[in-house]
Amino acid sequence: MSAVVAVPDESRLRTWQVRTFWLLWTGYAAYYFCRVNFAVAQPAIKAEFHWTDLDVGLIPSTYAIFYAAGQIVNGTLGHRYGTRRMVQAALAVAALTNIGFSFVNTLPAMLALWALNGWAQSAGWSLIVQTASNWNPSARRGTVIGLLSTCYQVGNAASLLLAGVLVESIGWRAAFALPGLGLVAMAAIIRWFLVDSPEEAGFPPIRDDLAPASGTASAAAADPGTAAILRMTLLNRILWVLGIGYFCMNSVRYTFMNWAVQYMAEFQGRTIKNSAFTAVAIPLIGSVGAVSAGWASDHVFGRRRAPVCAIMLVGLAATCVAFVFVPRGEWVAATLLMAVAGFMIYGPDMLMSGAATVDASHPRAASTATGMTMALGATGSIFSGAGIGWLKDQAHGQWGLVFWVLSGLSLASAALMVSIWNARPKGAK
Numbered sequence: 001m002s003a004v005v006a007v008p009d010e011s012r013l014r015t016w017q018v019r020t021f022w023l024l025w026t027g028y029a030a031y032y033f034c035r036v037n038f039a040v041a042q043p044a045i046k047a048e049f050h051w052t053d054l055d056v057g058l059i060p061s062t063y064a065i066f067y068a069a070g071q072i073v074n075g076t077l078g079h080r081y082g083t084r085r086m087v088q089a090a091l092a093v094a095a096l097t098n099i100g101f102s103f104v105n106t107l108p109a110m111l112a113l114w115a116l117n118g119w120a121q122s123a124g125w126s127l128i129v130q131t132a133s134n135w136n137p138s139a140r141r142g143t144v145i146g147l148l149s150t151c152y153q154v155g156n157a158a159s160l161l162l163a164g165v166l167v168e169s170i171g172w173r174a175a176f177a178l179p180g181l182g183l184v185a186m187a188a189i190i191r192w193f194l195v196d197s198p199e200e201a202g203f204p205p206i207r208d209d210l211a212p213a214s215g216t217a218s219a220a221a222a223d224p225g226t227a228a229i230l231r232m233t234l235l236n237r238i239l240w241v242l243g244i245g246y247f248c249m250n251s252v253r254y255t256f257m258n259w260a261v262q263y264m265a266e267f268q269g270r271t272i273k274n275s276a277f278t279a280v281a282i283p284l285i286g287s288v289g290a291v292s293a294g295w296a297s298d299h300v301f302g303r304r305r306a307p308v309c310a311i312m313l314v315g316l317a318a319t320c321v322a323f324v325f326v327p328r329g330e331w332v333a334a335t336l337l338m339a340v341a342g343f344m345i346y347g348p349d350m351l352m353s354g355a356a357t358v359d360a361s362h363p364r365a366a367s368t369a370t371g372m373t374m375a376l377g378a379t380g381s382i383f384s385g386a387g388i389g390w391l392k393d394q395a396h397g398q399w400g401l402v403f404w405v406l407s408g409l410s411l412a413s414a415a416l417m418v419s420i421w422n423a424r425p426k427g428a429k
Contacts, residue, residue: 024148129370160276305351319340
């Protein structure tokens, strides 16, 4: 084991921070190639098997159920086993389920494979956030996690583009098989190159919200056991407010993820490939929203995350209402609104599931607390599959009711953020 140095070499430390950032960024971006591909393939699968919107919506809802169930479990296991081992295993399982999905022909088989994929993908963001927090002080947390969160916007966009080309040029099965093979390589990269904490690389701890650990009693306080971490997490009021707010917000986010391609193809008359290319506006402009929100929470609002979330969520509610008034065939106007929606979605998404959760949690419980928030958010995303399909069926295929419901969910999330307006990281002034 490397000896721990008393004063870190700043240049060497910076190199390790940059290396770790890009490994985390690339690793989590890769998840999206085996997640968003279903949203692009969805119209072709629905047409091939002559399913209803509710039938095809059951697949992402089943994914969301297992994604939610896996969040706290895998977040807690991450505290014990570390990000490197958990993420490499998750990427391998996600790869195999996608490859298997390309061979099946029945709804039960698709549900089973996408459920397993959801469980594997739940071992992702909470662990990434934990490792990013290990390598950075709290004063930079909003900005760093904001920059890091661009990985899933870029991964989302790249997955839409790749899947759109594959579905139209080869067929929907290729949109699962080829990304699955890519994830196998990513799992190997994470296995060999990621280091979970500065201490493992020979540096002192970098996080400035960790309790000192001199002596047996203080060491125990600094590193509580799994049961204590779960208890502190589940009894934390601010985490519950964040989680319930994220439940509402994620219902909106995943509706745009799961149905944007179908909306553009079905209502605006675009091809699947062009619909996928248009939907790229959501995550790409969303990455600007995430970075802007992280910077504003650090530098404008004094490390308060809730005000930024509340303001952007009100903007999101207004954007959803605007969709109701876009006529059929006006795909340019719809694309512009998707870009605005992406900006308003991904700022709160990053803060609620990242910086704000870490701020409110015990320093040693970042992955567990993020897992709890993500679990509640993923529970909300269940509605975005079968729930949206059911709403559309009830409205005889019309989209207006869907956008009114999304606006209401955005406002509910904004109200919850107002209730914790002044919450800051522990020790922040």
